[in-house]
Amino acid sequence: MKKIILVLGIIVTAFSSCSDYIEEESLSNVPADETYKTASGFQLLVNSDYARLKGIYGGNPWLFESGTDMYAEGRTPEPAGISQYTLLIPSAANVDDLYTSCYQQIQSVNKTVYYSTITEQTASLNSLVGEARFLRANAYFLLVQTYGGVPIVLDNITSAVLSFKRNTAQEVYTQIIADLDASLAAVGTGAYAATGKVNKRAVNDLLAKVYLTRGYETFGTPADFTKAAAYADAAIAGQALNIPFNQLFVTTATSDNDLNAETIFSVQYDKNSTSTDPTKLGNNQFYYFSSYLGGAETGAPLRSYNLCPTTYALGLYEKGDKRWDATFMTEILEETVTVDGKAKTNLYFPYYRPANASAVKVRHFYEPKWFTAADKAAWMTANAARRATTFVYHPWGEYGADHTLIDNRDCYTIPVKKFDDANPTTPSSTGPVSTRDIIVSRLGETYLIAAEAYFKAGNPTTGLDRLNEVRRRAGVANATIGQFNIDYILDERGRELVGEYKRWFDLKRTGTLVDRASAYNYKIKAANFVGVDGKLKILRPIPQTALDLNQNKDFPQNPGY
Template identity: 80%
Template sequence: MKKIIIMLGIIAVSVSSCSDYIEEESRSYVPADATYKTASGFQLLVNTNYAWLKGIYGGNPWLFEAGTDMYAEGRGPEPAGLSQYTLLIPSSDNVADLYNPCYQLIQAVNKTIHFSTITEQTSILNAQVGEARFLRAQAYFLLVQTYGGVPVVNDYISTPILSFTRNSAEEVYTQIIGDLDFALANVGTAAYSSAGKVNKRAVNDLLAKVYLTRGYETFGKADDFTKAASYADAAIAGQTLAIAFDQLFKPGNDLNAETIFSVQYDKASTSTDPTKLGNNQFYYFSSYLGGAETGAPLRSYNL
């Protein structure tokens, strides 16, 4: 009997120990939702929106220039569907290169807006949301110019959705202008070269482009061109062009006085995988200096 009692005691201790182990609380792990509800955590969330621009502007350039008379095919062939409009279907090479990363940015902004309603309320909260909505407008503007009408998705989605309703191009432009109007009313005025954030000048610049582009559509408004000129004047703000062209895009001079907004690639952010995280668009537009046929290795570099 005594042995049975001892065994039961050992089992009870073992079960208790297992229970304590299973319920162990890790104090070093903080859920993302809890982080974003703090002012510092929400700022990190806002910053991630800028990072998504690298996926839009850092990869293949075909949807920005193929099939136009502004560029000629070089040493490497362009995708036939986009450059020659032959067999151009949704599954053609590179057609989705812009579609997917734009919606990744849009969903990141939707997440930011969602948490802005439950995070710690600060004096800069509207400015932060304004920055994010500018970036969402930029994504929608690229989409509507490239694909026409696309789904307008402004909800934060945390579970898979397999299909969306396609909105008209006119509705997409309305969405873009709504985002930019909010951004213009709330973002700051600090120079982009020093603050590295969306400012009113950048918003005015994009609004000018949006109204100018919509003005040529069948659903354009009578005052679109007038508004485009007004916003362009606000973006220019009387500034003259004083930097020599050969210095304007020189490496190391990318944040010059004439830069309104740009996508930044610093070494630290690309060091873990520079061939994928860097910007490789530049080597499509430079002079071909020879490769294996000249005895030199054929190489490309990512900045």
């Protein structure tokens, strides 16, 4: 029986909340060890590796997006430490979310790698192990970006030892790249939309991100940026961005378009798989990025006022940018229907499934930044017949996150609609749950990774070409070489990737977290980042639970804490 090095992901709370973490239930009464030595049992192990992604991405997204320039607190309080930094300490709420879930993913893969040497040898075995090693690399990449150096654990965990050492960030990157190199050599080339499995394109995409991020580190080299550009181009593989932006995230009452030709990797959900516990087995992405969600079953739909877009985020768009209407619910619709002989007004979802389309009215309209007085007059005239009795016109600058300080009524911040689920698994009264996939990597972002990598590698002309492919699809004019810099790349990533679990990592990677968060997030000042030792809180702290459980008291905390 192998020893375990107990890292933070394997803490008492993890054991109590996930009893199958160490020992799986065998419904057939066949010992797990014997099961995993068969081809079908080993496939179950790999399936469990994929399932662990839901623990990483499916819950709240604080560590991905909170405390940035794009999203700020609305009328519902966010965890103060994560979102505002002043109160960010090792024991703060949600600090350990990624630490726990990523190490659970790592242990799941470690078990897979262990059994791969003693299970039934099949033609698909190497590819399956390659898929698993990709997932382990992804988990370590999230950890090293968030917390810096962390313990590297590669053994199959079977018993607990409460002592571990901290590897350096450089060592973690070396391990990530080793896993991805092995994965790239082993996985298949089948289209992701057809197989739903890690393929060479997904590995190339993650290698591009890893090398790009490592290039900014003190131990990074210019060669990292060159490699990032090459891997990004390998993932792009000459494919243009030809799916209209408003079709990338389209949802209807019967289907979604999550698994399209531009999806490179995602966390996949299925309504049938969540039917046993729909309030927990789905994900919350749609909930956190809209200020007004819910179903037609109530007149007071589910509300969320967390991670509301900042005025900076809303102001990134120019006239003609197709991403504006595809990303935000620029009109909130209402419909009055008769239920059990009584009139009831439904908001928001009549956009997707009106009972009587001719009776749908506009309750709220959010004026874009480029509107002039003449544009407003023209809109009001053109939509006179559509306006509801209680219609509200929201002028530019009066529906960002900070406006909740002045007016925090329902619908007074603009909703993000791209993650909406037109057919949620539960009514609003039982929980904010969606079974839409969470898209982790897609082609539009890969073009932007290539743009940044070429820029940092000293080839801005090629980088600009990659960025302008994104703008071409959006329907806006090409950026010029004079505009092309890191700030412009971050702005373009902001326009393209609203809510897609990227922003904190983007700012941390590029060294712009302090400046941008304090400039555009009304809750944050630059002084918020100054820690107890005068160092800036750039990395999140190593969670206190990890330090308390660790019998090696030489394990260092991050600067600032």
